[in-house]
Amino acid sequence: MPELSERKKQILANVVEMYIKSGEPVGSKGLISSSGMNCSSATVRNEMNELDQMGYLVQPHTSAGRIPSEKGYRYYVDNLMPRRDVDEFTKRMIDAGIAPAAGDPEKLVNRARELLADITKCAAVSTAPVGELNIIRKIELVPVGMHTAMMVLLTSNGILKSRLCRIESDFNVTILEQFYNIVESFFIGKPSGEISPAEIQTIAASVESNYFVMLPLLAAVSDLSGSTNDSKLILGGGANLLSRKDYGDKAIPLLEFLNKKEPLSEVIRSSKDDLSIRIGSENLFKQLEDSSVVVSKYSVKGDNSGSISVIGPTRMDYESVISSMRYLSDLLGRLITSALEE
């Protein structure tokens, strides 16, 4: 990380901020006029030239203004960006928006994602609380007819999944008792992701009677516990990227990329820190070369367990995005934690 002169820093910061605001390459003249620097445009030109050669700025064409390179954004984010608190308006929007979802972890996450997409005008991704903590806490089977029952599964992080299932014979106390015994001894307390089909087979094989009744029930458990993980990752506000003129018609392939679960999951998961920022090609995926990804983790009961993310053009307003995300993920973690308290 080479050190830059004070003036170079000032110029770089101004270029980044002006470009983020306007979307137009910024020239030497425009820069001094709207940044109040007390030197002439020629001086700025010289400095810009050096910043250019050092790789912090680039010119779209020979005779246009400068725009930040990825290295420029990186330097800005790491060293120059002010770390303000979220502005009052956004804060109110978040508080008001998330309030109706209080008490329900899944709703909270969904609401947070929607808010984030609205506020940043970018795509937003949420992952549900997960981790070693996400263990199966309760499985209930409520008969609703002679041959049908609804099964409900709850994990320790408050994810609730339910579905109907049918069995061939009638429901009766014996069957329910048998089922609850199996649940008690094999499922409760286990991480929900670890219920593999193979394991279901094993358990089913150990059933002594009513095999053909238990099998569909066990399959339903497997399905439900799997789905607590499946839907961990949700993308919202993808349409926001379309209105952004930054991506011309590149928006469509990008959206297609984001709509695939696996690579998106990879992108989110590869972030280690509480707050991680990947700019352009730092993202490894070719499809994200013009985009930046900001991932902020939230913690439930003191454990890092889920995340909210923003995906947008490299030209996104990092400062406001990041301040909003810090506030929102902190709030989200606290609200989920309190929803789970007993």
Added chain:
Amino acid sequence: MPELSERKKQILANVVEMYIKSGEPVGSKGLISSSGMNCSSATVRNEMNELDQMGYLVQPHTSAGRIPSEKGYRYYVDNLMPRRDVDEFTKRMIDAGIAPAAGDPEKLVNRARELLADITKCAAVSTAPVGELNIIRKIELVPVGMHTAMMVLLTSNGILKSRLCRIESDFNVTILEQFYNIVESFFIGKPSGEISPAEIQTIAASVESNYFVMLPLLAAVSDLSGSTNDSKLILGGGANLLSRKDYGDKAIPLLEFLNKKEPLSEVIRSSKDDLSIRIGSENLFKQLEDSSVVVSKYSVKGDNSGSISVIGPTRMDYESVISSMRYLSDLLGRLITSALEE
């Protein structure tokens, strides 16, 4: 409905089909070459001219080929379009795609919608089974901690909704009994849409003891029963419209329109027939003037109760869209019906 000569019908049908395939205006020469008509281009030109004046065809500009007008599309779907069965490939895709969701009404609807969007490359909308039939069948409250319980609500059409709720005092048998009494006397058997906040107030007021415990529980019931209706309408595959070059940058306002629940619901609901097709400005909403909407109802237990719809450019492939929808909605109705059988 004026009668057209055989040859005019043939020409109109060919123009529609060629335009649907290519997206380019079709000229007299191209038409005879790829339709095998045994007359000259000049003859076709004369006929086209008449079709033009009758309002079935339009020219984008004076010296381009013809494209169908709305009236042209309308005549085509009413009188000229072949009514083929769904093709084998699509059929397999549907069968294979929907199989994993069998047994769960909500999943079935979601899966059907996703399949429809994939197959047609258009936006797809689903509405869950609803109607007088959609009554509350069961409400369960399962304690999961001292102060929290999960509440699960099931309607007669198989919609299952759940959420966590907290109360201030401890759960005990008395409270559960009281709650189930209220449920039994006020909720079971009622249409889920008819639980208004006002009604909740009235019921709460009639509670003799434990008022502050019952209130949040009743609120949760209201929330859940409301949400069985809220999420009736789901849009999927909106991104498909973007890849369609038909809408240039008109795709964005269209998507914004489709993302609003109320007008979209209006659009879907205004269809009476089992299968309804609205072309362009037949849709009343200005935002849909370049789009067609096809709505196909599916029936559960013999009653018309939900629908799947396709929204795409007026230039959509009506024949294949409609054959797929007929097959899919029939299948969907049957699968949901059998999932609900006991």
Added chain:
DNA sequence: AATTGGCACTCGATATGCCAGAGTGCTAAA
């Protein structure tokens, strides 16, 4: 009377050339 070949015409799409403006790099002076 219907069909057809021929022809002039229209108009979008594409390519070309030109101009203005914004911004640069460089040089020489302060």
Added chain:
DNA sequence: TTTAGCACTCTGGCATATCGAGTGCCAATT
């Protein structure tokens, strides 16, 4: 080291010319 000045470059917009697909119409043919 900074600044003013100047020549240069490149984009974007605009007008113009050209090309070609497709039409409408007319006269000739069946």
